[in-house]
Amino acid sequence: MNHNTPLPPASPRPLRHLSDVQRRVMTTAQLRAHGVSPAAAGEQCRAGGPWQQLLPGVFLLHPGPPTSEERLHSVLLYAARETSPSGVPAQPGAGEPHRPVYAEAMITGLAALTLHGFPSAPPLPSLERIDVLVPCRRRLRSAGCARVLRTPDLPVAEEATGLPVAPVPRALADAVAGLTDAGAVRRLLSDAVRGGYCEPAAVVRELKLAKLLGRPHVVAAVDALLAEGRSIAEDRLYAMVRHHGLPDPVWNVDLRLPGGPHLGGVDAYWPEQAVAVELDTRAPRPRRRPDDGPDAGQEDEAMWSEYARKREHLERLGITVVHITPRKLRECMEQQAAVVRTALMASGDRDPAAYVVVLPQ
Structure with a gap:
């Protein structure tokens, strides 16, 4: 074998497996996988050339603005x-372009x-x-x-x-x-x-x-x-009661024990069945992050604890509390109406609730 014989150039990989935008925008690694060296890519990007470098290591394979x-x-x-050494994903099946x-x-x-x-x-x-x-x-x-x-x-x-x-x-x-x-x-x-x-x-x-x-x-x-968010959620709650045949509750009321402490406000209350609905507008339960300090999330946790205390107190008095999130009202109103209807129907099977005073907020 003649060791002075030059090696043939690397065969460029076909571009037909790429989407249109992938044919127009490619990285240095992707171009190399198709047989284009960094030096050759740089040559194409000279003034007046057919390519341009948009970002470090990223090339636009046509002139004019992107x-x-x-x-x-x-x-x-x-x-x-990069997800592979070549920067190019594995070949797709059935001739489909890559996503x-x-x-x-x-x-x-x-x-x-x-x-x-x-x-x-x-x-x-x-x-x-x-x-x-x-x-x-x-x-x-x-x-x-x-x-x-x-x-x-x-x-x-x-x-x-x-x-x-x-x-x-x-x-x-x-x-x-x-x-x-x-x-x-x-x-x-x-x-x-x-x-x-x-x-x-x-x-x-x-x-x-x-x-x-x-x-x-x-x-x-x-x-x-x-x-605005509260107003939209309340409108959806009204619509749920109206469109799904639920009995009319009293709206936006405070509950108190006779001569006793304030139990909290609820968005809807059915006194005869002792069922309350509360719009749950809390943020998703906080998740610890690596850079959180020792006091991080205390305010969020306090809000969760307050909701839990309020619900437990009302339920000890025999009042069923249904929490509904604005998202569930938006995405599955019929299902939430069924939850409330079930709570109302089940009231006859429970012991009578404690008497509470209902006051407008």
Whole structure:
């Protein structure tokens, strides 16, 4: 064998297994897997060349400005952890194109809210920078149109338009962190509630974790959010009673023992059956995070404990308390009506409840 005979060039892998956007936006590792060396890629990106480098290690394989889709994919390619040595996933079956897999990276902030469909979120072409969320252990800097945000507790990504995006509460917190316009903050929070994307309590919890509740314009927007969210949930509760044939309760009342202490307020109460309904607007039960201090979550836990004490006290008096979350009212109203109806029908099988005084709130 003649050892001076040059080796044939590496055969480029065919691109037919890639989606359109993957053919237009590729990383250095992906290009190398297709037989294109970093030097050759750099040559293509010279002035007047057919390619351009959008971000470190990420190339756009055509001249002219990138589309919004190409920018989003380039940011995810830049931020995602490589899942294989070549940077290219395994071949798909049945000739189907790959769906891009972006490990440990998701779009967040205003871009994510736009992808979720928020009416007041700005159009993607108007965003100079796109926020991308990664674990805090990643060594990655913001560059070009990619603004890297780190978190010790990466949420489970949701999918919007085929892309991994942060859940709405987290995306809202990341967006609000960069906004100083009180009107813009208020409109985004209102979109979240009116559009049914999430419950106000979940938003408030994320804003609290992001330490944004000390900003006056955020506090004002949160007050409006909670009032609006409460009003929407109450309207749905009225609709549940009306549309599912439940007997009319007394609405928004305080319960007291005769001559005794205040037992608490409830949203609906059926005195003859001693059944109460309470809208449960607490945030999801807090989860410990790696960077939480010893006092973290005490306020949330206190609220959970107060709800539990109130419910236990009422039930010791023979009053059945049905907790309904705004989300369940929105997503499965008929099921919640069945729960209340069952509690009302079961009242005849229970011992009589203690007499309580019912007062309007």
